[in-house]
Amino acid sequence: MTRARHTDCTMAPMPARLIHTAxxxxxxxxxxxxxxxxxxxxxAGAHRMYAGGxxxxxxxxxxxxxxxVHAGAHGTGPNGDLIRSTxxxxxxxxxxxxxxxxxxxxxxxxxxxTGERTFVTTQGAERRIxxxxxxxxxxxxxxxxxxxxxxxVGRTRDPLLAWLATLDGAAVVVLDPGATFADVExxxxxxxxxxxxxxxxxxEEAEALVGPASMGAAxxxxxxxxxxxxxxxxxxxxxxxxxxxxxxxxxxxxxxGRTVTVPGFPQRAVDTNGAGDTHTGVxxxxxxxxxxxxxxARRANAAxxxxxxxxxxxxxxxxxxxxxxxxxHDGPRG
Numbered sequence: 502m503t504r505a506r507h508t509d510c511t512m513a514p515m516p517a518r519l520i521h522t523a524x525x526x527x528x529x530x531x532x533x534x535x536x537x538x539x540x541x542x543x544x545a546g547a548h549r550m551y552a553g554g555x556x557x558x559x560x561x562x563x564x565x566x567x568x569x570v571h572a573g574a575h576g577t578g579p580n581g582d583l584i585r586s587t588x589x590x591x592x593x594x595x596x597x598x599x600x601x602x603x604x605x606x607x608x609x610x611x612x613x614x615t616g617e618r619t620f621v622t623t624q625g626a627e628r629r630i631x632x633x634x635x636x637x638x639x640x641x642x643x644x645x646x647x648x649x650x651x652x653x654v655g656r657t658r659d660p661l662l663a664w665l666a667t668l669d670g671a672a673v674v675v676l677d678p679g680a681t682f683a684d685v686e687x688x689x690x691x692x693x694x695x696x697x698x699x700x701x702x703x704x705e706e707a708e709a710l711v712g713p714a715s716m717g718a719a720x721x722x723x724x725x726x727x728x729x730x731x732x733x734x735x736x737x738x739x740x741x742x743x744x745x746x747x748x749x750x751x752x753x754x755x756x757x758g759r760t761v762t763v764p765g766f767p768q769r770a771v772d773t774n775g776a777g778d779t780h781t782g783v784x785x786x787x788x789x790x791x792x793x794x795x796x797x798a799r800r801a802n803a804a805x806x807x808x809x810x811x812x813x814x815x816x817x818x819x820x821x822x823x824x825x826x827x828x829x830h831d832g833p834r835g
Contacts (some may be wrong), residue, residue, distance in 0.1 A: 503658030561782025576626025578604030
C-alpha cells in the first residue's frame with residue numbers, strides 16, 4: 502500500500518481521511534463534433550486515456566490537502582497499472598492488492614463541443630469487491646467514507662451493503678448517487694439513505710429522488726431522508742449549490758436545520774467531464790479539514806469552475822489555484 506501525501510486545505514492538520522469505496526476506471530476520452538447516428542460513424546479529434554471514476558474525487562481531494570485512500574478493487578494489467586500510477590503520483594493510498602488475472606474496466610467518453618458527455622462503461626476487476634477487501638481501509642470514527650450509486654447495482658451491491666452494516670457508526674458516510682441511484686430498488690435505497698450522513702449530487706440526480714424542485718428545496722427534502730443530522734448538497738453548475746445542514750455547529754438531531762445557497766462562478770466550459778467529481782473532492786477535503794459546510798461548498802464551486810475550463814476528467818485544481826481564483830473574483834476570504 503502506498504502512503505498518502507499531506508498538503509493543506511486550511512493550513513491545519515487533517516484529522517480525518519477520505520476513503521472512497523467505488524470503482525476506479527480508466528476513462529478513454531474522444532472529442533467528437535457530434536454523436537454518431539445509430540449505425541453510423543464520426544471522426545474524432547483528440548483521444549486520451551486517464552484514470553477516472555473514483556480516482557477523480559480522490560485526486561481533487563488530495564490536491565486540496567486530504568489524506569486519501571482508495572478502498573475499491575483494481576486489476577492486473579495496463580489499466581490497473583494506470584490507476585495505481587496515478588494514485589501514486591497524487592500521493593493517494595490504496596488498501597487492497599491488485600486482483601490477479603483480471604484487468605480494470607474502461608469508461609468510453611464522447612465529449613461534444615458544448616462540453617456534454619456520453620458514456621459507455623465496461624466492467625472488470627473494479628467490481629470484484631468483498632466486505633473483507635473494503636475493510637482493509639480500516640475506517641475509524643470521523644473518517645469520510647464515500648460510496649457511489651454505481652456500486653449499488655451489479656455484483657458490487659451485496660458486498661457493499663454487507664460492509665456498510667458493520668461500519669463504525671461514527672464514520673461519516675457520503676453518498677454520491679450518480680444517475681444509477683434512481684434505478685436502485687426502493688427498499689435498498691431507503692436502507693442506504695438511512696445510513697448516509699452526507700448526500701452530494703447534481704440537480705438532476707436530486708430530482709430523481711424528490712421530484713422537481715429548486716436546489717434549496719431539493720436539498721432540504723433529501724436531508725430529511727438521511728440519517729438524523731444529515732447534510733445534503735445539491736449543485737447546479739454555474740448556479741452554484743444549495744447546502745442543507747442541521748442547526749448548531751455539530752447538528753441537532755430532529756432540528757429543522759437551515760438551507761443556504763452558495764453562488765457559483767459561471768465560466769465558458771470546454772469539458773465538463775469530472776466537474777462534479779472535482780466539486781465533491783474539494784468539498785470533502787475542506788470539510789475534513791474543519792471548514793464549515795458553506796465555506797467548503799464555496800471552494801468546491803470555485804474548483805468546479807476552474808475544472809470546466811480544462812480538458813480531461815482528472816484536471817482538478819490545487820488549493821493554491823483555488824485561492825488565486827477566489828482572490829481574483831471577489832477578494833481573499835478564509
